[in-house]
Amino acid sequence: MKDIRYIVLVAIAAACILSTQSCSNTTRKNRAERIISVTIEPQRYFAEAIGGDKFTIKSMVPKGSSPETYDPTPQQLVALSESEAYLRIGYIGFEQAWMDRMLSNAPHLKVFDLSEGIELIHEGKQAHGDHFHEGGVEPHVWSSVLNAKIIAGNTLRAFCQLDAANEEFFRARYDSLMVFLEETDTLLTRILVPGGDRSFMIYHPALSYFARDYGLRQIPIEVHGKEPSMSYLKSLIEVAEAEQVRTIFVQPEFDKRGAEFIAKQTQTQVVEINPLAYDWQAEMIHVAKSLSHEE
Missing domain, CATH: 3.40.50.1980 (Nitrogenase molybdenum iron protein domain)
Structure with a gap:
């Protein structure tokens, strides 16, 4: 096609x-x-x-x-x-x-x-x-x-x-x-001080290299580019609790419903980010501050 x-x-x-x-x-x-x-x-x-x-x-x-x-x-x-x-x-x-x-x-x-x-x-x-x-x-x-x-x-x-x-x-x-x-x-190293989140969830895994740079764990919600099933979402709830996830990132071009479902069950915050934005530094700082809960 x-x-x-x-x-x-x-x-x-x-x-x-x-x-x-x-x-x-x-x-x-x-x-x-x-x-x-x-x-x-x-x-x-x-x-x-x-x-x-x-x-x-x-x-x-x-x-x-x-x-x-x-x-x-x-x-x-x-x-x-x-x-x-x-x-x-x-x-x-x-x-x-x-x-x-x-x-x-x-x-x-x-x-x-x-x-x-x-x-x-x-x-x-x-x-x-x-x-x-x-x-x-x-x-x-x-x-x-x-x-x-x-x-x-x-x-x-x-x-x-x-x-x-x-x-x-x-x-x-x-x-x-x-x-x-x-x-x-x-600046990012200062923001991401020990005591902030070390694991986070994200709908589409666009922060793999960011996570590698700062010793973080990225947990994607989508499954091979597809919407996760209800059973998989429930398994992610268990992962979020075990990893003490407090932040779930979502991007404007992807569906937020899966992230919102997990957030509701785990009392985590849903934060919108845009890794495709022109202002690269502002987005990197926004991600870091969200994980340190400065914003």
């Missing part, structure tokens, strides 16, 4: 491109704007921190959509042809499903993998209901300060390759970002 949708999308996009190609080529030659595409908003956060006004950064997956299952619109396929490079986050479902097909539609794109060098978490090769993680890799690599530093380094190398004349500019902004990330790590 995805292949059929893709053929339709490409046909529409191709028609749009052919009708505007001459004008678009002239526009690209005459304008100063240089466009870089990324998959999700946290990538745009880091890319803009390093790139400043040298590049315009555009995210493919819009606010409120899941990067596990999102399909690009015909307009996005047309717009992608305006980009000179694509910074992929690594293993997220959107990229696994669409990367090759997007490149066939925009073969000029230079692609950079921002997950290179990250110590990946392997979850076992399995389907997650409506999506699949290639090689069983846990794909939410950006939810970690340690990984953010690597993502920033890969972004810097990409920008220096794309625009060597501004390497000094990029490196200065990268250095400032690294100081900022060090300060963020110090």
Whole structure:
């Protein structure tokens, strides 16, 4: 079904491109704007921190959509042809499903993998209901300060390759970002003091790398990308009590009913987070404060 949708999308996009190609080529030659595409908003956060006004950064997956299952619109396929490079986050479902097909539609794109060098978490090769993680890799690599530093380094190398004349500019902004990330790590470590929650539940397991960084245990509610059964929810209630879970995280793009059911039975708090938000640091601090019950 995805292949059929893709053929339709490409046909529409191709028609749009052919009708505007001459004008678009002239526009690209005459304008100063240089466009870089990324998959999700946290990538745009880091890319803009390093790139400043040298590049315009555009995210493919819009606010409120899941990067596990999102399909690009015909307009996005047309717009992608305006980009000179694509910074992929690594293993997220959107990229696994669409990367090759997007490149066939925009073969000029230079692609950079921002997950290179990250110590990946392997979850076992399995389907997650409506999506699949290639090689069983846990794909939410950006939810970690340690990984953010690597993502920033890969972004810097990409920008220096794309625009060597501004390497000094990029490196200065990268250095400032690294100081900022060090300060963020110090702040998170202070917030997550002993005595705060060491285990937490979350509907979709998007905080695996965050949990690894700070010695926490993440307990997912969904089962391989599917809604949990009532019997499984009851077993999670027992886990929550045994692990002294006091916080259950939910994300805006997923159903909250399972989390609310567990919370009602265990007197735990349900906290909404958005790991896909643009303001990466604010979300990391929000997660930490929720676990330390500062908020």
